[in-house]
Amino acid sequence: MELTITRTQNPAAKPADPSKAGFGTIFTDHIFEMDYTPDKGWHDARIVPIHDLQIHPGAAVFHYGAEVFEGLKAYRTPQGRVQMFRPWDNMQRMRDSAERIQLPDFDPDFMLEALKKLVALDQDWVPSVPGTSLYIRPVEICTDVDLGLHCIGSAKMLILLSPVGSYLAGGLRPVSILIEDHDVRAVRGGTGYAKCGGNYAAANRAAAKAEAKGYDQVLWLDGVNQKYIEEVGGMNVMFKIDGKIVTPALTGSVLPGITRRSCIQLLKDKGYEVEERLFSVEELVAALASGHLEEAWGCGTAAVISPIGKFCYQDKEYAIGDTNGETAQWLYDTLTGIQWGRIEDPYGWVCPVPETV
Ligand SMILES: *Cc1c(COP(=O)(O)O)cnc(C)c1O
Numbered sequence: 001m002e003l004t005i006t007r008t009q010n011p012a013a014k015p016a017d018p019s020k021a022g023f024g025t026i027f028t029d030h031i032f033e034m035d036y037t038p039d040k041g042w043h044d045a046r047i048v049p050i051h052d053l054q055i056h057p058g059a060a061v062f063h064y065g066a067e068v069f070e071g072l073k074a075y076r077t078p079q080g081r082v083q084m085f086r087p088w089d090n091m092q093r094m095r096d097s098a099e100r101i102q103l104p105d106f107d108p109d110f111m112l113e114a115l116k117k118l119v120a121l122d123q124d125w126v127p128s129v130p131g132t133s134l135y136i137r138p139v140e141i142c143t144d145v146d147l148g149l150h151c152i153g154s155a156k157m158l159i160l161l162s163p164v165g166s167y168l169a170g171g172l173r174p175v176s177i178l179i180e181d182h183d184v185r186a187v188r189g190g191t192g193y194a195k196c197g198g199n200y201a202a203a204n205r206a207a208a209k210a211e212a213k214g215y216d217q218v219l220w221l222d223g224v225n226q227k228y229i230e231e232v233g234g235m236n237v238m239f240k241i242d243g244k245i246v247t248p249a250l251t252g253s254v255l256p257g258i259t260r261r262s263c264i265q266l267l268k269d270k271g272y273e274v275e276e277r278l279f280s281v282e283e284l285v286a287a288l289a290s291g292h293l294e295e296a297w298g299c300g301t302a303a304v305i306s307p308i309g310k311f312c313y314q315d316k317e318y319a320i321g322d323t324n325g326e327t328a329q330w331l332y333d334t335l336t337g338i339q340w341g342r343i344e345d346p347y348g349w350v351c352p353v354p355e356t357v
Helices: 060-064 087-101 108-121 197-212 258-269 281-289 326-339
Strands: 030-037 041-049 067-069 072-076 082-085 133-142 155-164 175-180 217-221 229-232 236-241 244-248 274-277 293-300 304-313 316-319 350-352
Touching: 030 108, 041 108, 060 133, 067 087, 067 197, 082 108, 082 326, 087 108, 087 133, 087 258, 108 133, 108 155, 175 197, 197 217, 229 236, 229 244, 236 258, 236 281, 244 258, 258 274, 258 293, 258 304, 258 326, 281 293, 281 304, 293 326, 304 326
Parallel strands: 175 217, 175 304, 244 274
Antiparallel strands: 030 041, 030 155, 067 133, 072 082, 072 133, 082 350, 133 155, 217 229, 236 244, 236 293, 293 304, 304 316
16 A cells, blocks of 8 residues: 655754653654545555644544554654654554454554554654653544444544653652442453543543552453452553562453563563462552562553552551562663663664664
C-alpha cells in the first residue's frame, strides 16, 4: 500500500519546557491516518497535518466502545538520534487487541514503516530534556454508522504523537495504592488482556475513589475471587520477596505489558529468580507482616518503574518503605538507560528512526 505525506504549512510552536508538558495534552504537527471498508480493505494511508476528524455521530465507536489502542515512546539519544523501544511488540499486541474486539486486522510491517515515517517527520518534537520523550498513541476505531449490534465493517486507524514529561511529577518516588475490593477491571474471558478503552472506562470509578482517599493508584484484584493481585492502574506489578521476584501470571485478565516482559528478561539475566504465578492479597499482607516483602513496584511504558511505598486494603494501611528499593531503582536505571540510548542494548529492543523522510 502507498503512503502519502502532506506536510503542514503552519508548524506549531514546540513547548518551551517539555518536562512540564504533562501527559498527552500537546500534539505534534502531523498524524497518520488510514481507513478500512469491507470492499476496499485498508486504504488511503496518509500522513497529514493534525486536524479534527469528521465522524458521523452514529459511528459505533461512540456508542459501543469499539476501539483499541497502543502506547509506546520515541526517545532522543545523547548523540541526538531518535529511537523507539520494541515497537514491533506494540503492533503485535494491537493485532491481538483488535481480534478480541473484532476490529479489522492490519499489516504490522506496514504500520511499523508508517510509524517510523511519522516520527521521522516530526522528529524535532522529540524533546531532549532528561526524562522527556515522545509518546506515540496508535488507535483503531469502528466507524460504522449503525446503532444495531452487527459485526464490525468499517474502521479508521490513527497514530498521534505527543511530547511528554515524566509521567509522575517529581520523578521516581514511591507511590501509594488502594487495593480495590469492590469494583473489578476485568474477568476471565473478558477483555483484560486487550488494550481497549472499555477497560479504562470500567476503571474510572475505582480511580476516583482512590484519588478521593488520597492514593495515587488502584491495585486490581481478579474478577472471580477478588483475591489474586492483577495490576496497578495502567501498570503491571512486581514484588520482591526474600530476594525472589513474584509477578501475577498472564491469566487473560492481565494486560501483557511490554515493560513487564522487558523487566522479566533483565531480572533473569541479572540472576534473579522470577515467578509468574497467582499471588493473593493475603500472601502480600503476610509477606509484609513477616518482614519478607522487600520491594514492590509497578511497570509500564508511561511511568517506566513506579516503586510502591504503601498500600491500603480494607481500610488498613501497610507501609513498604518511603525510599526507592534497590531492585526497582536498578530496573529503572537499566531500562531508561537502554531506552534513551545511554547504555548499549544487547537485546535488539531499540528501533532507530530514519533521519530523513
Ligand atoms: C498498557 C498497559 C500496561 C503496561 O503495558 P506496557 O506495554 O508495559 O506499557 C499495563 N496495564 C494496563 C491495563 C495497560 O493498559
